[in-house]
Amino acid sequence: MILTFLRIAYLRLRNNPLELLLVFVMPVLFFSIFAMIFSQGIAAGTEKPVRLGLLLPGGNVAAADLQAELQQNTSLICTDLGGLPTESGRQERVILEAQNSSRYDLLLLLSADFSTAEEDRFRVRLVTDGQNAMAVAMVRAILEEYYAVQRVEGVVEQLQESVRSAAKERLLPAVEESAGQGAFFREPISPRTVFAGSGAPPSVEPGLAPVSADQPASVLDPPTDPAPGTFAEAADPDPETLLTAGPEPQISVDNPQAADQQNPRIAMYAAGIAVLFLLFACTGHAATMLEEAESGTLDRILVSEAGLLQIVAGKWLGIFLMGCLQLSVMFVFAEAVFRIHLWQHLDGFLVMAGSTSAATASFAMLMATICRTRSQLQGTATVIILSMSAMGGSMIPRFVMSDRMKELGRWTFNAWALDGFQKVFWFQSPIESLRPEVTVLLGSSLVMSLATLLLSGRWRRGL
Structure with a gap:
């Protein structure tokens, strides 16, 4: 009897293509989607490079050196944005346009008088939109490492200069004393010649003339008690004192989006979840057409x-x-509990809500027209909706995706809807900036509606 029940289960699974799809195809499909998302994202073996936009003053040597160092770093993809505008208002417009383009994870700005020698001019400004916190930490670490290396190199140069000065001060009196006693050198003497022991013949550097045999011992022997300021004191400076003597870099991090709003990220979560469940709700409502037909x-x-x-x-x-x-309902609840500033962005929200709802309604009607039964509609719509939501950003934030995955997500209207809500609540852009998203959403709605009208003729024919 048990074998009979097993055979019944096998036959049911074999004769139900939709169940086979959900059991075997759906897990593999979702695994593939998430593997592509994270293959070059935050969980990859090699971390995704940070896209850094540079706004640097022209003709500044220190800024040019920093730019060359950043461009050599394989963890960064540096893009020169064409120089730093002098007017503060224009600077903010350039920053806003760069952030709205979504092509940069972080912006780096240097003042026109930037210098690594003076602390009050040693300022670096990082501008983030708050999406990728790891980019800020990575760039900050790279800057601190660069300036630490610069400081160590400066200390080494100071030590070398100190040694050279001490040697010069130590040798000069010996040369003057020998010149006063009539000794002469056809070539300049070296430290090894001067500091040779008194009981042994003086050593001779290659290329130097030998010292006269009757040269006084005072020239050949170093003094036992060096005077203050000579090589004995200057050759042993304190490196820690030199390391702490240089200017410290002043790295500031600004987030213009968070300046006048509390939770811009919550609005994005609300949009992603709302679009996901909107697709399911609209598909379930469209299934009434199939029930009425049956x-x-x-x-x-x-x-x-x-x-x-x-x-x-x-x-x-x-x-x-x-x-x-x-x-x-979703956004009013988010405003009441999490303060997403809905009323300040009401016009943009209404535009995006209408466009998203139109595209979703057309998608649901098209799916109901293509499928034959309600169960077929539910299974097919589940696979498509979850796939679109994963690729479009409703499940995984789009900023952690690779560029290739972002381009694939553009084929779903989830991505366009979330980009539009991001412009409204995150970047606080004007309604005119929503033209691309609204055009795509309403255009896809029109195309799917026309396809629905063409395919709905089967109900008239009784199919």
Whole structure:
């Protein structure tokens, strides 16, 4: 009897393609998506390079040296943004445009009088949009390492100069004393010649003339008690004192998005979750078309005065209004609990909510038209919705994805919807900046609606 039940389970699984899809294909598909997301992201064996935008003053030697060092670092992808504007208002506009482009993880700015020699001019400004905190820590560490190396090199140069000065001060009196006693050298003497022992013949450096045999011992023997300021004191400076003597770099981190709002990140989470559940809710509402077709209700409606266009338009409008209401409830709750400043961005929210709901309603109607049964619709829509949400940013933030994965996510309207909400709540951009996102969402809605009208003819034919 147990074998009979096992055979029944096997036959049910074999004869149900949708269940086979959910059991065997769906896990592999999701594994592939997340593997591609993190293959060059935060969990990769080799970390994703930080995209650094540079705003540097022209003609500044110290800034040019820093730029050359940063460009040689394999952990960074440096892009020169064309120089630092002198006007503060124009600087802020350039920063906002660079952040809105989403091409940079971090911006680095240097003042026009930047210098590594004076502490009050040794200032570095990092501007972040708050999405990638690791980029700030990485660039800060690279800057601190660079200036630590610069300081050590300066200490080494000071030590070498101290040794050279002490040797010069020590040799000069011996040369003057020998010159006063009539001794002469055809070539300059070396420290080894002067500091040779008194009981042994003086050593001779290659290329130097020999010292006269009757040269006084005072020239050949060093004095026993060096005077203050000579080589004995100057050759042993304190390196720690020299290391702490130089200027410290002043690295400031600014986040313009967080200046006048509390939780811009919460708004992005609300948008991602809202779009994900909006897709499921709209698909479930569109499934009523299949239920009406199976029960015969749709046939009775078609023989009445209502045409197929009116039926599809009415269903689409109901799903659209439900989507707008669902998004509104989500964001009103986020405003009440987490203070996302919804009322300050109400116009942008309404534009994005309407565009997203239109695209979602058209997608749900198209899926209901293609599928034959409600169970088929639920299984197929689950696979597609979860795949689009993973690639589009509803599950994983898009800033941790590789550039290739971001481009693939552009084929889902999840990504366009989230980019639009990001501009509204994160970058606080004007409504005019939403033109690309709104165009894509409304354009895809129109295309899917036309496809729905073409394919819905099967209900008129009783298929």
